[in-house]
Amino acid sequence: MSRLTEKARDGALKQVGTRPLRPDGIDKVTGRARFGADAVAPGMLVGKILRSPHAHARIKAIDTTKAEALSGVKAVITADDFGDVDESLTDTLHNIMAHGKALYEGHAVAAVAAVNMSVARQALKLIEVDYDVLPHVTDVEEAAQPDAPLIREDLLTVGVNPPATKPSNISARHEFGHGDVGKGFAEADIIVERTFRTEATHQGYIEPHSWLGSMGPDGQAELWGCTQGHYMVRDTCAGLLGIDVSKLRVTASEIGGGFGGKTTVFVEPVVLALSRKANRPVKITMSREEVFKATGPTSSSANRVKIGITKDGRITAADAELFYQGGAFPGSPVEFGAMAAFACYALENVRAVGWDVLANRPKQAAYRAPGAPMIVFAVESVIDELARRIDMDPVDFRLKNAPKEGDRSSYGPKFGPIGLIQTLEAAKAHPHYSAPLGPNQGRGIAAGFWFNFGGMTCSNINIGNDGTVTIAVGTPDIGGSRASMCLMAAEEFGIPYDRVKAIVADTSALGFNDVTDGSRVTFSSGYATIQSARAAIGEMCKRAAQIWGIPEEAVDWSDGHARPSGPNAGDFEPLSMAEIAASAARTGGPIAGHHEVNVDGAGVSFGVHIADVEIDPQTGRSTVTRYTVLQDAGKAIHPAYVEGQYQGGAVQGIGWALNEEYIYGEDGRLQNAGFLDYRMPVASDLPMIDTQIIEIPNEGHPYGVRGVGETPIVPPLGAIGNAVSQAIGLRVTETPMSPPRLLAMMSSYREAAE
Amino acid sequence: MSGIHVTTTINGDEAEFICQPDETLLDVLRDRMGMTGSKEGCGSGDCGACSVMVNDRLVCSCLVLGAEAEGARVDTIEGMADGETLHPLQRKFLEHAALQCGVCTPGFLVAAKALLEKNPDPSEIEVRYWLAGNLCRCTGYDKIIRAVMDAAAEMRGA
Ligand code: FES
Ligand code: FES
Numbered sequence: 001m002s003r004l005t006e007k008a009r010d011g012a013l014k015q016v017g018t019r020p021l022r023p024d025g026i027d028k029v030t031g032r033a034r035f036g037a038d039a040v041a042p043g044m045l046v047g048k049i050l051r052s053p054h055a056h057a058r059i060k061a062i063d064t065t066k067a068e069a070l071s072g073v074k075a076v077i078t079a080d081d082f083g084d085v086d087e088s089l090t091d092t093l094h095n096i097m098a099h100g101k102a103l104y105e106g107h108a109v110a111a112v113a114a115v116n117m118s119v120a121r122q123a124l125k126l127i128e129v130d131y132d133v134l135p136h137v138t139d140v141e142e143a144a145q146p147d148a149p150l151i152r153e154d155l156l157t158v159g160v161n162p163p164a165t166k167p168s169n170i171s172a173r174h175e176f177g178h179g180d181v182g183k184g185f186a187e188a189d190i191i192v193e194r195t196f197r198t199e200a201t202h203q204g205y206i207e208p209h210s211w212l213g214s215m216g217p218d219g220q221a222e223l224w225g226c227t228q229g230h231y232m233v234r235d236t237c238a239g240l241l242g243i244d245v246s247k248l249r250v251t252a253s254e255i256g257g258g259f260g261g262k263t264t265v266f267v268e269p270v271v272l273a274l275s276r277k278a279n280r281p282v283k284i285t286m287s288r289e290e291v292f293k294a295t296g297p298t299s300s301s302a303n304r305v306k307i308g309i310t311k312d313g314r315i316t317a318a319d320a321e322l323f324y325q326g327g328a329f330p331g332s333p334v335e336f337g338a339m340a341a342f343a344c345y346a347l348e349n350v351r352a353v354g355w356d357v358l359a360n361r362p363k364q365a366a367y368r369a370p371g372a373p374m375i376v377f378a379v380e381s382v383i384d385e386l387a388r389r390i391d392m393d394p395v396d397f398r399l400k401n402a403p404k405e406g407d408r409s410s411y412g413p414k415f416g417p418i419g420l421i422q423t424l425e426a427a428k429a430h431p432h433y434s435a436p437l438g439p440n441q442g443r444g445i446a447a448g449f450w451f452n453f454g455g456m457t458c459s460n461i462n463i464g465n466d467g468t469v470t471i472a473v474g475t476p477d478i479g480g481s482r483a484s485m486c487l488m489a490a491e492e493f494g495i496p497y498d499r500v501k502a503i504v505a506d507t508s509a510l511g512f513n514d515v516t517d518g519s520r521v522t523f524s525s526g527y528a529t530i531q532s533a534r535a536a537i538g539e540m541c542k543r544a545a546q547i548w549g550i551p552e553e554a555v556d557w558s559d560g561h562a563r564p565s566g567p568n569a570g571d572f573e574p575l576s577m578a579e580i581a582a583s584a585a586r587t588g589g590p591i592a593g594h595h596e597v598n599v600d601g602a603g604v605s606f607g608v609h610i611a612d613v614e615i616d617p618q619t620g621r622s623t624v625t626r627y628t629v630l631q632d633a634g635k636a637i638h639p640a641y642v643e644g645q646y647q648g649g650a651v652q653g654i655g656w657a658l659n660e661e662y663i664y665g666e667d668g669r670l671q672n673a674g675f676l677d678y679r680m681p682v683a684s685d686l687p688m689i690d691t692q693i694i695e696i697p698n699e700g701h702p703y704g705v706r707g708v709g710e711t712p713i714v715p716p717l718g719a720i721g722n723a724v725s726q727a728i729g730l731r732v733t734e735t736p737m738s739p740p741r742l743l744a745m746m747s748s749y750r751e752a753a754e
Numbered sequence: 755m756s757g758i759h760v761t762t763t764i765n766g767d768e769a770e771f772i773c774q775p776d777e778t779l780l781d782v783l784r785d786r787m788g789m790t791g792s793k794e795g796c797g798s799g800d801c802g803a804c805s806v807m808v809n810d811r812l813v814c815s816c817l818v819l820g821a822e823a824e825g826a827r828v829d830t831i832e833g834m835a836d837g838e839t840l841h842p843l844q845r846k847f848l849e850h851a852a853l854q855c856g857v858c859t860p861g862f863l864v865a866a867k868a869l870l871e872k873n874p875d876p877s878e879i880e881v882r883y884w885l886a887g888n889l890c891r892c893t894g895y896d897k898i899i900r901a902v903m904d905a906a907a908e909m910r911g912a
Contacts, residue, residue, distance in 0.1 A: 021848050028856030029844040031791020031831035035857055038790035118774065204891045206795040206803055207857040256793070256857025257891050288796040479854040479892060640851035640897075647894030648854060675800035675889060683895040684879075684886040 015491045016703055019640045022483040023501060024254075035254045036210030036226030037285045044212065045074055045113040047274050047284035048120035049267070050127050051294060052102030052109055055360040055668025056136035056149065059102060059129060062110055066126040072119035075278035076127070078110045082240060082273065089239045091329045095363050096240075096269055102131070103151060103328030104360050105669045106293025113274040113282045136360040136668040140325035141302050143169045143359040151328055151358045169358040171330035176338050176411050177351035184317025184349030188308025192385050196378035198717070198735045199661035200300040200325070202292060203367045204652070204680050207256020209295060210285035213271035215241075217279060221248045221272055226255040228262040228476060229515030234507045240269040241276070248272075251506040252476040259652070260366030261296050263515045292673035296365020297662055299324040299332045301374040305341075305382045313392045315401045317349040318342050318410075322375055324356060327363035332356045333371030336451075339411035340372040340714070341379055343449035344420060344606065346403035350410045360668055366517060368649060369450045369710035373656065373717050377735065380446035380718025385731060394445055394722075395428045395608075419632030419696030420447065420606040426692055427608040432628045441614045441625065444722025448607050448714025452707035453518025454599030454700075458511045459528035461489065461536045463591040467578030469493065471532070472505040473525040474513025479648075479709070480641040481521045485529050487637050488703065492533035494559040495577060502529075511596050519707025522637055523698075524599045530702050536593030540580045543587040547580075548572050601700020602707055607631035609650060609715040613723040620743030622658050622724055628690040634698040634706030646712045647689040653716025655681045661736045762823040764789070765833025773820035779813075780804045782820035783830060791831035791860045795889065802888030805861040805868075806830045812868040814887075831860035834867065843867055843905040852901035854892035862888050866902045874910050878903065 027033040064076040079099045093099070098107045110127050114120040135149040142148055148169055157164040159173035185191060211225035221243065227233050230250040238245045255262065267284040275282040286295070302323045308316045320341050326332025334354035341352045352375075387397035402420045409415055427433055427445065437443055460472040471485050482502040490497045514520065541555040544562035548555075554569035555562050561574035584591050612626040629646040636642040659679040663671040672678045697704025717735055724742070725731050730749055734741060757772035764787065771786045780797075783789045783806070792815055795801035799814040806815045807829040808822075834841045843866050846852070853859045862885065869876060869884045876884065881902050882895070890898060 019851070022851070024856075025848040025853070026840070028853055028859050029840065029847050029863060030835055031789070031860045033856055034790070035793065037794065038784075040788075118776070205855070205857075206801055206889055206891050207793065207855070208795070254857075255855060256795075257855045259891070285794075288798065288801075480851070638851075641854070644851055644854050644893055644897060647896045648892045649894075651894035652891070674798055675796045676798065680889060680891065681895075682886040682889060683882040683899065686882075686895055688899070689894045689896045 013491060013703065015487050015497055016635070016637050017639065019638060020483065020487070020497045022480050023486055024477065024482055033254045035207055035256050039212040039224045039253065039283065041212055041214060041281035044281045044283055045115060045278055046117050046120045047111060047113045047271055047282045048124055049108045049270060049284065050110040050124045051290070052098065052105060052107040054102055054131055054133050055105050055138065056134040057102045057131040058134060059098060059100060059109060060132055061130040063128040064110060067112060067123040070119065070123050070126060072115040073112055073123045074115070074280060075113040075274045076110065076123070077273050077277060081277065083242055085240055089236065092236060092265065093240055095329060096266060104362050106290065106362060108270070108294065111270050111274055113278045138359050138361055138664045138668050140300050140323050140357050140359060143325060144323055144355065144357045151360060155358065170355050171358060172356040174335040174338050174354040175351065178408065179349035181317045181319045181349045181351045185308045187316040189311045190386060190389055191306065191308040192382050193304065193306035194382060194733060195302065195304045196381065196733045198301045198374040198377060200297040201656045201660040202297045202678065203259040203261030205257025205259060205261055208286040208288060208291045209262065209266055211268050211271045212281060212283040213268065213275050214281040215272050215275040219243045219247050223248065223250045223268055223272065224253060225268065226253050226262060228255065228258045228478065228517055230476065230507050231474060231512045232515045233265055233268050236265050237269050237272055241272055249506055249508045252504050255476050255478050258478055259368045260370060260517060263366050263517050264296065266295050288675060289673045292678065293670055294362055297362060298367045299326050299364045299374070300662070301325065303375050303378045305378040307382050307386060309386050311390060313390055313397050313400050315345055315347060318345065318347055320352040320375060320379065322352065322354040324354065324371065325359045325361065326356060327361045328358055329363045330356055330358065332364055333366065337371035337375040340449055341375045342410035344398065344447040345401045345410065346407045347410055368652065368713040372448065372450060372714045373653060376448050376714050377717035377721055380715065381721050381731065381733070384444065384722040395424055398447055399424050416603065416699060417696055418604060418606060419694050422696060423606055423608045423630050423632055423694050426630050426694055427610060430610065430628055430630065430692065432610050432626060432690065437612065438614065440617060440727055441612055442723040442725065442727030444611050444719045444726060446609055446715040446718030446722060448711055449604065450519065450711040450714060451604055452523065452602040453520045454524050454602040455514035455518065455520055456512050456598050457524040457528045458513060458596040459525060459532045460510060461532040461593040463536055463577065463581050465581050465584065467576060467581040469500040471500065471502040471529055472510060473502060473529065474505055474510045475516045475521045475525045476504050478516055479645065480638065481525065483641065484522045484526060484637040488526050488529050489533045492530055493537065493577065519709040520602060523602050523701055523705045523707050526637065526705055527599050527701055528595045528597055531595035531597070532593040534593070535595060536591060539591050539593065540577065543580050543584070543591065544575045546587050547575065547583060603634050603698025603700055605632050605706045605708060605711045607711045607715055609719040611719040611723045613720060613727055615724065615727045615742065617746070620739035620746065622737060622742065624654055624687060626687055629712060630692040630694060631708065631711055632694045632696050632706065633708045634701065635695055635704035636693050637703065637705060639693060642693055642708050643691045645709045646691045649709065649712025650689050650716050651681050651686060653713045654720060657717045657720035657735050657737060659736050659738055758821045760821060760824045762826055762828055764828045765830060775821060777820045778816050779818040779820050779823055780815040783815060789830055789832050793857050793860060802865060803858055803861040805864040805888065807864065807868060812865055831864055834863060841867065842908050843902065846901040846905040850897045850901035850904065852893065852897040858888060858890040862890065862898055870906050870909060874906060876906060
């Protein structure tokens, strides 16, 4: 049976879908909200990390004696201060503190805790590291060559046949697809094949990573800071420090953005190790430069895409080869990239092969729909080119090849109810799509897809003596999720929104909750919250039955009241939540609801973006003049925050497409590790971002919710690329499409024409 | 290093502190005065999260030394609401959902207030250029710009 409620289908939801003020709002507009760096503890020390100036170097020796002797220094640690760890944590350990080799510029090699920042800074200067500098490689295509400097001497590619025997920087091969692409290309009338390159970008959250930690000699420890997953932080840190999970309590502060970049640990274990050694609380806050150099950017990539079509616009075959550079450790999101590459198309013959490549760069971390934007840029560019070749409207072309419910996806499973066709139709009908363009302007469209995720989730609901509700969830509120939780609970109980409060519980208060990623919060924590509310309602019905002396089955719940169900149940006045709660002591004690689940059924989501871009032919500068996002939300619980996700994701994608990039020098050092030179979009770079929410309910959620946070970053690279290509009359195949790049393209074309 | 004694006014209240010569006003506000509403996003004047007013001038407090506050009037996000009454900008930010994570919000509010004091009727372009020194990674700016325009309209009595 579908779990989808009738209510969601027939639009009878009363509160879900409205736009109340967020419950944490006043704290955030008055400066009262406490983010990662805002915590203090009595006797707190300042922690600071020494980082490698070399992209690749063997660490022959580290001498910390002078630093230790400096007055005010309370602890100095290196790799030696961490013991053996489970194999699954080795890469994490080696990333947070270099063991034997520094693998990228910015790799941590030692850390100090001191009484204040200036002593900590002085201490870092006194640590002597003897490096043996090695040849390095930062470019993905160079790193994949057989003669490239080896980052790991023992790395054998997995997933290849015959098995690899010689070490390389390629850690894995992944393949997805079905049908026979050779046969499909033989049936094609037109084939386009091109290679595209994208540079790495950073998630660019405004709040740098910051943690306060305290660990006593008894092994009892506490951590407080900004993360997308405090349960993950607890389990990882306990494993790295060799302590019991139950001894470490982690509290998530308010979080100043993450976008995937706060889904792993960087300074947390270092804070604990310093605190253990100094026996005092320690706080580490990264500088912006450290954030750029030592936390997860995305992968840079090089991707070849080949698509064949018939003259009337039917795709006969699609093939892609993806090379993703994931930094100095295995685990780039190339597998997701290969899966998501052709998800917007219903294909008989499709193949995508992904190669995971190591380079001397910081280990990549998830960034909003990890792996999808780069390859979708390539695919949507080729699709655009093909549509133009046969003079077909690019939306019609996509509609002709779009998957619908029951179709097999390019990555394997069959699609459930999906909304790509409706989203494309909405794009075509949108006034933006038919608005006239000016000189030097181009319009691009692109579609995008993301899987979304459910995962381990639990929630508690406590009913207060006055009948008000407190929800506890285990997912940090990264973009207004407390408001969504309150709305869903208020809807279930049938009480006003302001009688419900949601908190983010610490790790000792709830069971394990997966990291706040995969666009899972409103879906999964929402799901658990709804089920917890239903459990509490069941309990309240039981209490009412007890008060009335009738069987439990004879009690119904609606609009915040228990009511006798039907004429035979007896003639009682409805009991409100406040009344039931007030008599809790006499009817069995406190009233609560609880739910634990490993949620599946996160509905996939599709978005379509329309971008207008104007190019200055003198400077090569692109200005986005109009931008529209259309996306299936399943059901928008709080539409204002859904729009915000669409707008924010689109703008991150615009930044990626036009200006943002990791620039490496010949020396393997990052050239632009600051907001001045790493150019994120600012308000004056942008127009308003128009949005349209499409709602095709997801059957896996009581209200039809799909995740919405990640899909919005998937189409912008393609949409902007297609717009720029139209405006300049040349196909753009690289991001960022920065002024120097476009200028060079335009002038070499002009020269060739002359 | 010996500390510098500074007498200043913060949000209308007289305040004194001792700081090191290399400490920024942002460090002083956050670490010495416990006013953590101003945020450090970059420490280099590029994100605007630390925006405060010094003698009615909008500044990045990460670029001002604590010692420079001597005899000055400093206004921060903590002083923006009047008791229980939010400033219209704070109210409009909430109504327009102009914040997601909220870490950029104090800086935007202080900067927007400075704009509206100078220019009560800014165009969208003027708002966008004025706020170009404030980074927001979450919202895409759309709702922020709308909130500022709406607050300006309300404050003009429109
Ligand atoms: S912290 Fe001052 S401008 Fe970024
Ligand atoms: S709301 Fe997160 S940075 Fe602006």
